[in-house]
Amino acid sequence: MSGANEAKSSATGARRGPIGQAAYAALAVVAIFLAATLKFDGYTLNILMQAATYAIAVFGLSVVLGLCGQINLAQAAFFGLGAYAVGLGTTDAHMSFWICLALGMAVSLLAGALLGASTLRLGGHYLAMVTISFQQILTLVMINAIGFTHGPDGVSGIQRPSLFAHQQSYLAFCVGVLAVVGWLVWRLADTRLGRAMRAVRDNELAAGVAGVDVYRTKATAFAICAMLGGLGGGLFAGGFAYVSPDQFSFAESVVFLTMALLGGVASPIGSAIGTGLLILIPEWLRFLKSVPGLYLAIYGLAVILIVAFMPDGIWGFIAKLFNREKPAPAPGAPLKLSPSDAGGVNVLETDVLSKHFGGLKAVDGVDIAVRRGSVHALIGPNGSGKTTTLNVLSGLYTATSGRVTLDGRDITKLPPHRRTAAGLGRTFQNIRLFRSMTALENVVIGAERPGNALVEGGGRAALDQRALAALDFVGLASRANEVVTSFSYGHQRLIEIARALAANPTLLLLDEPAAGLNSTEKKSLHELLERIAASGLTILIIDHDMTLVSNAASHITVLNFGKRIADGESMAVLRHPDVVSAYLGAE
Amino acid sequence: MDLFLQLLFQGVGIGAVYALVALGFVLIFRATNVVNFAQGEFSMVAAYLMVVFAVDLGWPYWLSFLIALGGMALLGAIFNLGVYYPLRHRTYLPVIISTIGASILLANTTLALYGPQPQVLQGWFDAQGFQVGPVFLDSQYLLIIAVTIVLVIFNYWFFERTLLGKKLQATSQDKEMASLLGISVAGMIMITFVYSALLGGLAGILVAPILFVSIQMGSTIALKAFAATIIGGFGDVAGAIIGGLALGIIETFGAAYVSVPYKDGFAFLVLVAFLAFRPQGIFGERVAEKA
Numbered sequence: 001m002s003g004a005n006e007a008k009s010s011a012t013g014a015r016r017g018p019i020g021q022a023a024y025a026a027l028a029v030v031a032i033f034l035a036a037t038l039k040f041d042g043y044t045l046n047i048l049m050q051a052a053t054y055a056i057a058v059f060g061l062s063v064v065l066g067l068c069g070q071i072n073l074a075q076a077a078f079f080g081l082g083a084y085a086v087g088l089g090t091t092d093a094h095m096s097f098w099i100c101l102a103l104g105m106a107v108s109l110l111a112g113a114l115l116g117a118s119t120l121r122l123g124g125h126y127l128a129m130v131t132i133s134f135q136q137i138l139t140l141v142m143i144n145a146i147g148f149t150h151g152p153d154g155v156s157g158i159q160r161p162s163l164f165a166h167q168q169s170y171l172a173f174c175v176g177v178l179a180v181v182g183w184l185v186w187r188l189a190d191t192r193l194g195r196a197m198r199a200v201r202d203n204e205l206a207a208g209v210a211g212v213d214v215y216r217t218k219a220t221a222f223a224i225c226a227m228l229g230g231l232g233g234g235l236f237a238g239g240f241a242y243v244s245p246d247q248f249s250f251a252e253s254v255v256f257l258t259m260a261l262l263g264g265v266a267s268p269i270g271s272a273i274g275t276g277l278l279i280l281i282p283e284w285l286r287f288l289k290s291v292p293g294l295y296l297a298i299y300g301l302a303v304i305l306i307v308a309f310m311p312d313g314i315w316g317f318i319a320k321l322f323n324r325e326k327p328a329p330a331p332g333a334p335l336k337l338s339p340s341d342a343g344g345v346n347v348l349e350t351d352v353l354s355k356h357f358g359g360l361k362a363v364d365g366v367d368i369a370v371r372r373g374s375v376h377a378l379i380g381p382n383g384s385g386k387t388t389t390l391n392v393l394s395g396l397y398t399a400t401s402g403r404v405t406l407d408g409r410d411i412t413k414l415p416p417h418r419r420t421a422a423g424l425g426r427t428f429q430n431i432r433l434f435r436s437m438t439a440l441e442n443v444v445i446g447a448e449r450p451g452n453a454l455v456e457g458g459g460r461a462a463l464d465q466r467a468l469a470a471l472d473f474v475g476l477a478s479r480a481n482e483v484v485t486s487f488s489y490g491h492q493r494l495i496e497i498a499r500a501l502a503a504n505p506t507l508l509l510l511d512e513p514a515a516g517l518n519s520t521e522k523k524s525l526h527e528l529l530e531r532i533a534a535s536g537l538t539i540l541i542i543d544h545d546m547t548l549v550s551n552a553a554s555h556i557t558v559l560n561f562g563k564r565i566a567d568g569e570s571m572a573v574l575r576h577p578d579v580v581s582a583y584l585g586a587e
Numbered sequence: 588m589d590l591f592l593q594l595l596f597q598g599v600g601i602g603a604v605y606a607l608v609a610l611g612f613v614l615i616f617r618a619t620n621v622v623n624f625a626q627g628e629f630s631m632v633a634a635y636l637m638v639v640f641a642v643d644l645g646w647p648y649w650l651s652f653l654i655a656l657g658g659m660a661l662l663g664a665i666f667n668l669g670v671y672y673p674l675r676h677r678t679y680l681p682v683i684i685s686t687i688g689a690s691i692l693l694a695n696t697t698l699a700l701y702g703p704q705p706q707v708l709q710g711w712f713d714a715q716g717f718q719v720g721p722v723f724l725d726s727q728y729l730l731i732i733a734v735t736i737v738l739v740i741f742n743y744w745f746f747e748r749t750l751l752g753k754k755l756q757a758t759s760q761d762k763e764m765a766s767l768l769g770i771s772v773a774g775m776i777m778i779t780f781v782y783s784a785l786l787g788g789l790a791g792i793l794v795a796p797i798l799f800v801s802i803q804m805g806s807t808i809a810l811k812a813f814a815a816t817i818i819g820g821f822g823d824v825a826g827a828i829i830g831g832l833a834l835g836i837i838e839t840f841g842a843a844y845v846s847v848p849y850k851d852g853f854a855f856l857v858l859v860a861f862l863a864f865r866p867q868g869i870f871g872e873r874v875a876e877k878a
Binding site for chain 1: 622669670673679681688690691692693695696697699702703802806810813814817851854855862866
């Protein structure tokens with residue numbers, strides 16, 4: 001029963017039921033009790049100790065790789081930092097175990113944050129290589145800085161806390177820590193931070209535009225991962241009383257990665273399964289150990305095969321079998337839109353806005369003034385600079401020159417998520433949803449934008465309510481708990497609009513919302529736009545469908561070759577000779 | 588001054604090796620948008636093939652060389668089919684994880700077959716080299732520099748002057764359009780992988796007499812080559828070569844004047860410095876994702 005619940009939850013990241021949590025707590029207590037009381041021989045004890053401490057480090061990977069989609073090939077290095085902190089701290093420096101453990105976590109966290117901060121703005125390739133480099137450097141230091149690290153001989157005689165001096169009580173303690181960390185990681189997926197991580201993993205650009213601070217989210221995920229590595233390593237050092245550089249080599253980082261991938265990187269349960277299997281299998285098949293390298297060769301092959309054939313790992317595979325969709329909750333009150341009216345008569349103003357790509361002037365000194373409460377259309381032939389303008393407005397491109405003001409506030413230099421916080425909402429021409437999430441989760445991320453007064457302080461229930469109301473507004477509330485990829489193209493567009501509306505923006509930017517829609521869908525889109533406009537929300541729309549534009553918009557700005565060629569009341573603009581010639585060609 | 592010139596010569600020689608491997612990185616990156624983390628292992632495997640044929644079996648050096656290159660071409664093809672091709676429609680993350688898996692697989696299969704003992708491979712020439720003024724020109728370093736120059740010229744000619752080269756460029760720039768023009772995209776990607784494996788293999792064979800032939804040589808070289816591509820500007824061919832040379836020189840001088848045990852660390856420091864202050868590299872331009 002609860003197993004099915006858990007499976008569903010971890011597969012989609014939906015909310016965990018109280019039954020699942022109670023089962024988890026009961027399981028954890030039983031595991032701690034067994035670890036403390038069962039009579040293990042030394043061999044079994046070592047294996048369990050290794051499994052428990054490794055699993056904590058692998059949980060870190062399930063945060064950074066599973067939730068946030070960033071790679072870390074130096075988890076063994078962070079593990080090593082924690083282990084050496086406890087090792088050197090309790091022996092050479094005669095400090096308390098607890099202080100050393102905390103120190104190790106802090107050092108790992110700091111190293112992870114620094115490493116992440118230098119690289120996370122760049123693509124994932126950089127991160128992979130930089131983490132490998134860091135791993136290699138740390139191994140070099142462990143081996144060569146003999147005066148400090150004891151070199152290749154390693155550190156022996158590492159102390160345990162007096163409270164858990166006995167091997168088995170220490171194991172029980174480690175299992176307890178494992179259970180707590182596992183619970184936190186499990187719950188993380190469903191917190192604001194966890195949702196932000198998943199949004200970043202699924203679509204970085206859309207996450208930024210939905211109000212997520214992409215860079216900080218990634219750096220946080222990376223730092224959490226490193227810190228859990230340090231925690232696992234510190235406990236490992238206490239458990240085995242001896243550490244040496246070869247235990248924290250690149251090969252071990254690969255082992256950690258394989259553990260996470262094998263079990264299923266998206267969930268801590270998968271990570272635990274993967275860790276257990278990869279510690280036990282080598283013990284069962286001891287003959288493999290007689291040939292150096294054979295093990296890792298098999299791990300390498302396993303990684304290739306898992307990535308190709310079982311991308312969700314063992315747990316992902318099992319979870320899919322139990323995956324039942326929860327019925328959508330009934331929507332409550334209708335969606336409330338109360339756009340801010342803090343500024344003057346114009347919501348948005350651009351002042352000689354330009355964006356150049358090398359010699360190409362994609363947007364060239366454009367002035368636009370969008371009146372509060374109006375539907376304003378930005379049109380122009382293909383390549384006239386409409387989408388570039390929108391990208392400059394929403395912060396995906398930085399303006400070459402000129403100014404953008406929203407509600408009287410200069411937003412020209414703000415990153416996308418800060419503009420969203422300031423009240424900008426947008427949709428994309430090529431739909432950008434968070435593909436692994438349900439419609440409701442997608443819209444919740446929109447509702448969560450910082451500064452959304454309509455949900456602030458209301459907690460998760462208020463967010464859900466708001467998101468559901470937004471889905472209801474576009475007519476999709478009954479399918480709220482379906483994964484977005486199961487929706488048709490037209491419906492995905494509506495979900496994108498709902499995501500933007502849930503944030504209660506001051507200005508809604510719609511980038512070709514009618515593109516690819518059939519005539520029925522276009523009709524209902526038009527009707528939807530009218531309902532949005534009726535609520536007083538200002539809309540800036542780009543589209544090629546002249547019927548839609550001329551029916552919906554009261555004011556039109558026309559671009560051609562990056563320059564504004566006409567601006568004014570709709571019908572007058574559409575009859576303007578320059579506009580006619582831009583569209584139909586001059587005589 | 589004498590030492591300076593001697594070190595400069597060595598730095599350029601070792602840098603040329605990094606440049607060759609970096610070139611392999613860049614070619615695959617341009618064709619597939621994927622960083623091949625097993626590029627260094629290509630060098631390692633080729634060096635071991637040389638050890639097997641030229642040392643263990645005692646076959647002539649040139650014959651072993653041809654066999655090793657043939658083996659690399661085959662490896663490049665298998666690599667493409669087994670590691671890249673099944674994932675070609677997925678995002679970059681699964682693909683780089685897969686190439687990392689391949690790198691582990693190659694390194695440790697070699698370890699399982701050959702053991703951890705580093706091997707020695709003779710250079711191509713019997714003569715050690717000759718003295719020019721204060722500088723001793725080692726024959727193997729001279730060979731490396733000469734081969735790199737020839738390959739850079741060949742590379743330029745191949746990509747800019749031949750139809751096949753143009754087709755490869757077209758594929759790397761826009762796969763969809765290339766296939767609409769009747770270019771076999773799968774074929775072009777296959778050629779890219781084979782060519783990259785050959786470049787990596789050649790670099791490994793050339794550098795083997797200078798270093799020991801060991802399991803770790805692949806990851807060491809790959810790390811430097813990757814740093815070289817970042818220094819030069821990601822995806823830029825000229826940048827990869829300049830970056831490789833610069834890194835070789837920095838590292839040689841660093842080892843001589845600063846610290847030998849941390850020789851392999853200098854690449855990392857240079858890498859971090861570039862990431863922090865000039866992530867687009869010397870020649871590169873940052874390309875934003877299109878919304």
